[in-house]
Amino acid sequence: MNEREKALLAEVETRLFISGEWADSSSGRTFEVRDPSTNEVIAHVADATAEDGVKALDAAAAVQEEWAATPPRVRSDILRRVFDIVRERADDIALLMTLEMGKPLAEAKGEVTYGNEFNRWFSEEAVRISGRYGANPEGTGRIIVSQRPVGPSFFITPWNFPLAMVTRKIAPALAAGCTVVIKPAELTPLTTLFFTRLLVEAGLPAGVVNVVPTSAAASLSAPIIADPRLRKLSFTGSTEVGRKLIAQAADGVLRVSMELGGNAPFVVFEDADLDKAVTGAMLAKFRNIGQACTAANRFIVHESVAEEFANRITERVQKMKIGRGTEEGVEIGPLIDADAVAKAAELVSDATERGATIVAGGEKLDGPGTFYQPTVVTGVRPGSAILREEIFGPVLAIATFSTEDEAVRLANDTEYGLVSYVYTEDLQRGHRMIERLETGMMGLNAGVISNAAAPFGGVKQSGVGREGGAEGIHEYLSTKYTLVPNA
Numbered sequence: 001m002n003e004r005e006k007a008l009l010a011e012v013e014t015r016l017f018i019s020g021e022w023a024d025s026s027s028g029r030t031f032e033v034r035d036p037s038t039n040e041v042i043a044h045v046a047d048a049t050a051e052d053g054v055k056a057l058d059a060a061a062a063v064q065e066e067w068a069a070t071p072p073r074v075r076s077d078i079l080r081r082v083f084d085i086v087r088e089r090a091d092d093i094a095l096l097m098t099l100e101m102g103k104p105l106a107e108a109k110g111e112v113t114y115g116n117e118f119n120r121w122f123s124e125e126a127v128r129i130s131g132r133y134g135a136n137p138e139g140t141g142r143i144i145v146s147q148r149p150v151g152p153s154f155f156i157t158p159w160n161f162p163l164a165m166v167t168r169k170i171a172p173a174l175a176a177g178c179t180v181v182i183k184p185a186e187l188t189p190l191t192t193l194f195f196t197r198l199l200v201e202a203g204l205p206a207g208v209v210n211v212v213p214t215s216a217a218a219s220l221s222a223p224i225i226a227d228p229r230l231r232k233l234s235f236t237g238s239t240e241v242g243r244k245l246i247a248q249a250a251d252g253v254l255r256v257s258m259e260l261g262g263n264a265p266f267v268v269f270e271d272a273d274l275d276k277a278v279t280g281a282m283l284a285k286f287r288n289i290g291q292a293c294t295a296a297n298r299f300i301v302h303e304s305v306a307e308e309f310a311n312r313i314t315e316r317v318q319k320m321k322i323g324r325g326t327e328e329g330v331e332i333g334p335l336i337d338a339d340a341v342a343k344a345a346e347l348v349s350d351a352t353e354r355g356a357t358i359v360a361g362g363e364k365l366d367g368p369g370t371f372y373q374p375t376v377v378t379g380v381r382p383g384s385a386i387l388r389e390e391i392f393g394p395v396l397a398i399a400t401f402s403t404e405d406e407a408v409r410l411a412n413d414t415e416y417g418l419v420s421y422v423y424t425e426d427l428q429r430g431h432r433m434i435e436r437l438e439t440g441m442m443g444l445n446a447g448v449i450s451n452a453a454a455p456f457g458g459v460k461q462s463g464v465g466r467e468g469g470a471e472g473i474h475e476y477l478s479t480k481y482t483l484v485p486n487a
């Protein structure tokens, strides 16, 4: 670690944040955070207990009414200041993300820009919450429809986008007038803790956001979710954990938002512009070292262009620079941990055992970091695990099709439905794909689609609810109908 990295880490507050105060865990325990590119311990973070979690909810519940009554313009101004401060500190936040998560620094900077847009977007949305007023059809009274904040909200976030997954929830909640308890991912809590300091700097009142990192996610979360004061649970992470949380949330009939796993098809038709498709594929696959819910998982390529597509991709992949994310020009950083490397290796070996061919990469690299080569596998056969499971690593798997119907059938042949990518120059075909693919989001000749102004979310087992866009704030608002009879 260099001096700048050390100085930045020294600046990060590593305790819990409850009711406007930084505090140690009630157990006095901490857990380690490691740099996945070196396996070095870079911080010890206070390890919140279930008791700390309930204290955090106490704090959020205590100020819910006051925060809901805070003028929208005031809430908006705070978020706007958060946006400005994050922009000023962008380089530090990006470096911190690279240190705890491993992504290349240029991508970390991109995430700061993207993640911070939620602060700006929802600062603008805070003052546009409206309802309607009208006569009932009988003409005997007035119908008033208004929007109220849902109430105290609990957030559980993943490690792969340590800033954006947090701002995507906190910004709309604050804009709507909800108070928050957040449990960041145990692998990457530092970015959330750093961001929390910036919230305070922007003037956020005590208790409105409370942060409880923990190594015991399930035991901290269960009592919070079971608490009758909680009104909303928003989770981003795997479908497996999401299912469990939906079941827990059922007892309290909580509002839930679930941003879960994906298994994105990337369909390349015979009429695609291959230059565009190759560029899009590199982004859709290798951004974040393949560790994105939106990562293209299954490349479904028309048999007439599959070989050329694979050759062009392979040429690019072989030039990719692997290394610590802080190094100049690195495009492939480490995977988050050794399990992730083992999973990528298993999926590749299952695919080759079933008849696929490795045309680039296919090896894990020696430690201490957890690196796996960017890899291209062609001729992937039906039934291969790589077509069913989220790869979450830099492995690009290509299967072929011959007709449009077959492409649609293959693309939809998954329990997930987060995002689909389609490359075609045929406008009518593009429109047919918008209608036929079972997906919450789609990139039509685009390999990256995330935008704070657009509704992000999935169908099927990729989740419920939307983050961002005009829809995002409604996840934190309840509709209230009032009848006022004519006098």
Ligand code: NAD
Residues within 6 Å of the ligand: 156, 157, 158, 159, 160, 161, 165, 183, 184, 185, 186, 217, 218, 219, 221, 236, 237, 238, 239, 241, 242, 244, 258, 259, 260, 261, 262, 292, 293, 294, 390, 418, 458, 462, 463
């Ligand atoms: P994960 O489900 O293992 O963990 C996510 C979060 O849940 C972490 O904070 C973890 O501590 C917590 N958690 C785990 N078990 C829990 C339990 N029993 N009770 C309460 N909390 C629990 O997922 P991950 O490995 O951190 O992230 C990768 C997954 O997230 C992938 O499946 C990816 O597709 C998904 N993801 C989805 C989106 C989206 O917007 N749809 C975005 C990013 C990541």
